[in-house]
Amino acid sequence: MFADPIEIEIGAGLAATDAPPAGSARAPTTLSHDDAARFRALVDGQFDFIWRFLRGLGVSEAGIDDAAQHVFMVTAQRIAHITLGSERSFLLSTARGVAANARRAQARRREVSDDDALDVHADPSENPEERASKMEARARLDEFLEELPEEMRAVFVLFELEGVTMAAIAQLLAIPPGTVASRLRRAREAFHEAAVLFGERVGGAP
Amino acid sequence: MNDPPRLLDAGASAAERELLNAWRATQPSPQARARARGLAGGVVGAVGVAVVAASASKTAGVAGASSMAPTVAIGAGGLAKWAVGAALVALAGVGAAVGYLEATTPTPAPLVVAVSPSPRVVEATAVVATSAPAPREAPPPTFGAPTPQATGEHGSSPHRARPAATELSRELESLEHVRQALATPDATLALSRLDSHDASFPKGALREEASVLRVHALFASGKGAEGHRAAAAFLARYPSSPHAGRIRALGSTAAP
Numbered sequence: 420m421f422a423d424p425i426e427i428e429i430g431a432g433l434a435a436t437d438a439p440p441a442g443s444a445r446a447p448t449t450l451s452h453d454d455a456a457r458f459r460a461l462v463d464g465q466f467d468f469i470w471r472f473l474r475g476l477g478v479s480e481a482g483i484d485d486a487a488q489h490v491f492m493v494t495a496q497r498i499a500h501i502t503l504g505s506e507r508s509f510l511l512s513t514a515r516g517v518a519a520n521a522r523r524a525q526a527r528r529r530e531v532s533d534d535d536a537l538d539v540h541a542d543p544s545e546n547p548e549e550r551a552s553k554m555e556a557r558a559r560l561d562e563f564l565e566e567l568p569e570e571m572r573a574v575f576v577l578f579e580l581e582g583v584t585m586a587a588i589a590q591l592l593a594i595p596p597g598t599v600a601s602r603l604r605r606a607r608e609a610f611h612e613a614a615v616l617f618g619e620r621v622g623g624a625p
Numbered sequence: 626m627n628d629p630p631r632l633l634d635a636g637a638s639a640a641e642r643e644l645l646n647a648w649r650a651t652q653p654s655p656q657a658r659a660r661a662r663g664l665a666g667g668v669v670g671a672v673g674v675a676v677v678a679a680s681a682s683k684t685a686g687v688a689g690a691s692s693m694a695p696t697v698a699i700g701a702g703g704l705a706k707w708a709v710g711a712a713l714v715a716l717a718g719v720g721a722a723v724g725y726l727e728a729t730t731p732t733p734a735p736l737v738v739a740v741s742p743s744p745r746v747v748e749a750t751a752v753v754a755t756s757a758p759a760p761r762e763a764p765p766p767t768f769g770a771p772t773p774q775a776t777g778e779h780g781s782s783p784h785r786a787r788p789a790a791t792e793l794s795r796e797l798e799s800l801e802h803v804r805q806a807l808a809t810p811d812a813t814l815a816l817s818r819l820d821s822h823d824a825s826f827p828k829g830a831l832r833e834e835a836s837v838l839r840v841h842a843l844f845a846s847g848k849g850a851e852g853h854r855a856a857a858a859f860l861a862r863y864p865s866s867p868h869a870g871r872i873r874a875l876g877s878t879a880a881p
Contacts, residue, residue, distance in 0.1 A: 471651050553650065559644060611638075621640075
């Protein structure tokens, strides 16, 4: 079994556009104190955001922590090559590649997603019905995101769920502003349909 | 570009609102954050590990890989030596994570005294570890109960520490001691500490990292067959682990 290729090689998820040259990851690098400090600042400032973004891109609860680690391991490898000011763009680009790998691995393992809604943190003040209702909503949101094409999913997650501006999204994803707007519009249409179905299922108003 | 209002701010139906609000509780666990912070502390090792994984899987460049870190003095054989050394440095990040947990734990008296007083110091120690193995006479840690240092000077109110962070701190510290033992010429010391670690933290949050250390310790102590079994068990249990590539690379180069 050891002859098998590495399933998710570090950096292999960087199919996305603005990654530095692949060869740069091969050379052993000792980070300077400045780079190490810069990397720690990225972890402190962006880890939660990237973790949620990965989740929004469909990485399962079972794989989300590993996927987040992958993103930051790749970032550590390449920190010296990341242009100042474009760190977040690099993280998002890497996250999209890692998420794509993770989703393919999930599909191979045919994971059931029963536990995927479990990362809704328990609120002690909630009664069991409220909690069940939240978990149901979360599961349906996951389902909607899962069915959304990847390019629309990224825009929807960033704009509606993470509150990133459209101009920033255009910059982060390296796409024209008009494309952001059109993807968001189509994603919203799909979301509206999903919400109607959800409303009918739980018996509330659409 | 003028942004339209977010759906939650205007125009969302009740069902849409319920779906969107479900996202708000989505947060990583403290353990996930701590792991990433540990990676930051051991970032030198993270780079090295990635290089080992890539090199071992893509090329037969053992000599080249070994020459990248000629001072590593443990392990058994070219790339395996380098890989073990790189892993040690990577896992040194746990020390930094201990510091981080203490810094972020909202109490004045964390239960555990960090292995080193600050992430920066731990990081420096990690680099040194590749060229100068830790002395064997380092006192073995005691786990499962707070040490006098841990509760002495600052220990007036250890129970006010957040339980999760405190437990993770102890677990991280325990692994740091394993890592230190792996840096000595006698890897069996690391195995012995791993046994203690497993007994102290049977359901620990860092079982995956402990398993990685065990694989390395087995290979480094010449127990190749056991090492391969442990590696296979690791890959079966954690197929998508960030450490899987390294474990495979090590298994492919270590003697049976």
